[in-house]
Amino acid sequence: MDKPLNMGAKGEGESGSRSGIDNPATDTQMLAAPANATMPNIPAIDAPHDKNAVGRPFALSALISSLWSRAYILLTITALFWAGNSIVGRAAHGAVPPTALAFWRWTLAFAVLLPFAWPHLRYDWRPIIRAWRLMLPMALLGICTFNLMLYTGLNHTTAMNGLLIQSAQPAVIMGLGILFMGDQVGWRQWLGLCLSILGVMVILTGGHLGDVLNLRLNAGDALIAAALLAWGTYSVLLRKRPIVHPLSFLIAVIGLGLCGIFPIYMMELASGARIEASVGSALAIVYVGIFPSVISYLCFNRGVELLGSAQAGLFVNIMPVMGAGLAILFLGESFRPFHLAGLLLALLGIGVAGQGVGARRPQP
Secondary structure, three states: OOOOEEOOOOOOOOOOOOOEEOOHHHOOOOOOOOOOOOOOOOOOOOOOOOHHHOOHHHHHHHHHHHHOOOHHHHHHHHHHHHHHHHHHHHHOOOOOOHHHHHHHHHHHHHHHHHHHHHHHHHHHHHHHHHOHHHHHHHHHHHHHHHHHHHHHHOOOOOHHHHHHHHOOHHHHHHHHHHHHHOOOOOHHHHHHHHHHHHHHHHHHOOOOHHHHHHOOOOHHHHHHHHHHHHHHHHHHHHHHOOOOOHHHHHHHHHHHHHHHHHHHHHHHHHOOOOOOOOHHHHHHHHHHHHHHHHHHHHHHHHHHHHHOHHHHHHHHHHHHHHHHHHHHHHHOOOOOHHHHHHHHHHHHHHHHHOOOOOOOOOOO
């Protein structure tokens, strides 16, 4: 690619040069996690003065501090929790209505993140308000539309199909960048895009590509494919986000997205749909609100800080593979030959498109 795609900048109080995505095909940012987002370093842990005080809390802190410097472990955790989002979304479809799951997911994430984001938001609220014409569509696409379509789609299709369709996300982002941003890409990126789209078509047709002209999409598959377009548009718009601290941006986009989900949630309640009062329902909401929404965000951004956006973006494409394993293990779903063929084509496309993408040296 001729020119890097800048995804944002660090906010006030951080060392300030921009850094961006090295290649549009590897632009696989998590929600509101721009490529150069830098999370606070875990402080060094001093040994306690009283030797007898050394115990489990200190050992746990030392373990967390050690993990914080291991990029591949952090990115594996990220991919695992993202994959688990679709697994839980499918598993909870009879107990937690889709809009309720989306609403309470982001309400919980907002409550957890607000204390950490507030000190930065106090300084960043003015540029965020000035950028409301950009912030509003980003929130409606990335928080509201994507999540509603994903969770509704998982009510009508398998988690396996949903995860494998999502494997084409980098290609979708690249295609939208070409279409709307005039990104200049080479033949490898075009070939990668075509291979990834072919992989999705193999999954959507159940391996019968000859039926593509008469294709009647399962409603769930169609919704998840449409969700990818919403997410891809959001990801492309991320390049123009206001120059504020990542946590300020995240909490603002979650808050605006919740404003979009709320009236739809009220309509869902008016229709009689209710969350089943059970431990399973509570655990599902806690999982999606904490693990893929908060912990994965922290781990992904630290991985980007250590490896650079290109390598981190490519690495988390193991999510569909992990998700397929989780779907087999926990949901009893079948992994069929056309699933494997579609997944391999999508990952091959991502690999081809990402050739030549360089890594950034880890920061000390």
